[in-house]
């Protein structure tokens with residue numbers, strides 16, 4: 001009898017308390033590159049310190065198209081993840097389905113209405129309620145340069161406008177390097193498109209044409225010039241660009257095979273992950289001609305309504321952790337973005353990160369912060385994908401500049 005009592009006591013003492021086993025979060029995301037994964041480890045570590053287990057659900061595929069397909073399958077099967085990385089209009093589409101949790105209590109306690117820029121709130125709230133939590137403020141209007149390659153090509157100053165950028169990339173190509181490292185995937189072609197639209201027509205044209213879908217603005221000589229300029233960039237990528245992943249293209253600049261990459265500031269995460277130093281090994285410039293403006297895409301975690309109270313408790317811990325200022329700094333120092341909160345110090349950020357934060361604050365104040373077309377912050381997914389299709393077919397030479405304008409106009413009309 002005594003023996004049984006002892007073994008019972010040991011079992012009870014060693015049993016993990018019930019709540020700890022139940023406290024877990026399942027997070028669906030597409031952060032699978034080196035830089036992205038190391039940033040995500042900051043969040044995993046924070047939760048694990050709080051006794052919350054992280055069930056990882058990575059869905060590879062830059063820009064998140066594959067991830068959004070996976071979410072639809074999970075939600076229609078009635079088994080949503082705790083949280084899903086999501087962009088702009090996708091958050092709004094899910095909010096319309098009434099399946100996202102109400103985060104308003106936490107938002108009120110944390111004063112989120114005062115610290116998150118209004119342009120981001122537009123996507124984090126639905127019917128005045130917070131239903132997603134913003135992790136960062138990425139911007140897409142950047143070029144990344146390998147300092148040594150540029151010097152060897154005689155490019156010693158920052159290109160100030162589109163033509164100077166093309167001239168610089170042509171010098172790099174003539175010097176025997178790849179002018180622009182690029183991955184031929186629709187979302188990456190569209191990321192270049194964000195930049196060429198903003199550089200060619202400025203913020204007013206960008207907004208009128210690609211956010212308000214004004215036919216006159218779209219069906220204009222400016223849009224024709226945008227596609228002519230996309231063709232100029234096409235001549236500066238290497239012959240094997242098709243299908244390449246974005247972080248492999250970043251690697252070509254990091255290793256000195258290519259002079260430039262046109263990419264959002266998640267690319268900075270790859271340079272940082274490769275222990276490269278801004279100003280010494282690489283240069284971060286606003287895409288020439290877009291200085292003073294910022295095309296943003298904010299990574300949010302959309303929180304799905306859950307039936308299990310333990311899972312909901314863990315979900316709220318995840319939300320609180322994400323909005324904590326210290327996390328917003330430590331995560332984004334690695335990720336390459338500015339924090340979503342406007343009250344986070346830039347002390348821990350490198351010079352590119354400090355520039356991200358400064359530029360975002362200025363753009364927010366000057367109303368020159370526009371939603372990225374490529375990354376779901378300009379139009380809903382169906383139209384975004386229709387734009388992808390035109391941009392990619394044009395970039396691959398299947399339709400000419402004029403046809404591309406006509407197809408963009410008709411896509412916007414439908």
Ligand code: GAL
Nearest residue numbers: 061062063138266297299375
């Ligand atoms: C963006 C996302 C970034 C990064 C990038 C490449 O849409 O906001 O965090 O994941 O795609 O996949």
